[in-house]
Amino acid sequence: MFSYSSPNLPETLHNSQFLLLTLTAPTSNLNPEYFSSLMNQYGPVLQVKIMYRSLMECRVLVQMANTESAQNAKKALDQLSSNFIKCSYYQDNKIHSSFTMGSYETIQDIKVSTLKNKHSTSLNELINDADSKPQSATVLPTSQRLIPSSKNIQSTKTLCLNGIQGKNLDALNIYNIFSNFGNIDKIILINLKNFALIKYLKEDQAYFVYQNCQNIQFFESNLTITFAADDSIDKLIGLDTLYKEQDYYIGSEDTDRFNANNKMILLPPSSVLHISNLKKVSSNAETMWDIFSEYGIVEAVKVLNSQFKFMCLVKMESLKQALEVMALMHNQEIDGRNIQISFTKAKI
Incomplete structure (x- = not known):
């Protein structure tokens, strides 16, 4: 899916010693020495630079000793048809003075740097400006309206x-x-x-x-x-x-x-959970206590039954426990009914 070939490249690019490797979802322990060893099998390597790395992508600039080595490396990597790595000629052979073999220094290229101040982490630097326009028309209550971040x-x-x-x-x-x-x-x-x-x-x-x-x-x-x-x-x-x-x-x-x-x-996450779609036989404090105490300490249970609806509030000791209950128990079956669990602002 991510294999790369570049048709009709200018002759100057085919003569380039510089290759740009792009890895999808890279491991965290990659370093210049690793890429030097990888590329050495195709010819001598002069320099390696990790230009950018995030959870989603890693870009590495490699300078081969000559254009023949660069061509051999690109041909071999293209033939891999790999989903994880693509190789292209680097179109700008001007290297930053701090570009050194074996050093680990993560930098951004020009395109990424122009986005640097718009996002909260390096992962966000993959965002395109076209994806950022608000499209939702949902109106939230006044107490939930979002306050724009100062950042x-x-x-x-x-x-x-x-x-x-x-x-x-x-x-x-x-x-x-x-x-x-x-x-x-x-x-x-x-x-x-x-x-x-x-x-x-x-x-x-x-x-x-x-x-x-x-x-x-x-x-x-x-x-x-x-x-x-x-x-x-x-x-x-x-x-x-x-x-x-x-x-x-x-x-x-x-x-x-x-x-x-x-x-x-x-509603934001809370340690009090609203349990609905219960059967009458299940909607009592003792049953709820027994079921949810398997996931932590239950501090309180409140039954909210009406003539046709059977619900309960369950308060866990901590938000962490409440989240685990939600993750593992929402839509699970109790007495033949798939229970529904949601956060609530109600107090017990």
Whole structure:
């Protein structure tokens, strides 16, 4: 999918000693020595420079000793038809004076540097300006209106959840939590890299998560949330060595929590959970206490039964425990009913 060939290149490029390697979803321990060893099999290598690296991409500039070595290397890498690495001739042979063999110094090229101040992390520097225009018309209550950041963060519909670690987590566990904040288009979890990407249908829903879910403790780590390009998930589809089938989720109207015709009321995460779609036999404090105490310490249970609806509030000892309950228990069956769990501002 990402293999590269460049038709009708100017003759000056074919004579270039400089190659630009672009890796998709690189490992964290790559260094200039590694790339020097890789490229040495095609001819002598003079210099290597890691120009840019993020969770999604790594770009490396390699100067071969001569044009014949560069041509051999490019031909060999093109023939690999690899999903993970592409090779192109570098069109600007002017090298920064700090370009040295064996040193590790991550820099950005000119194109990335022009975006540097618009985003919160290096991952966001993949965002195109065209993806940043707000498209959502959802009106939130006054108490939930988003206050623009003083850092001028450029938002998109897609979020990167950095630092995900946990036992047997999959995309559905992530959906169970983050579908509380808006209808989701896609989710992909890259366990190997400890991050996930979530694309919402509307940009202001993603921004709500960005504002209200920073540094929440999620299973074994604290999440850092940044914006990502809206085509980030599409770029990873097909790289099936990075994720399993259960790590990719596609939303639909059947799975959306919010009816598109109704006003959305988004609530931040809380240790108090609203449990609905219960049967009468299950909607009592003792049953709820027994079920949810398997995931942590239950501090309180409040039954909210009416003539036809059976619901409860369950307060966990911590937000971390509440998130784990949400991730693992939402839409699970209790006494023949798939229960629904959501965050609430109600108090017990």
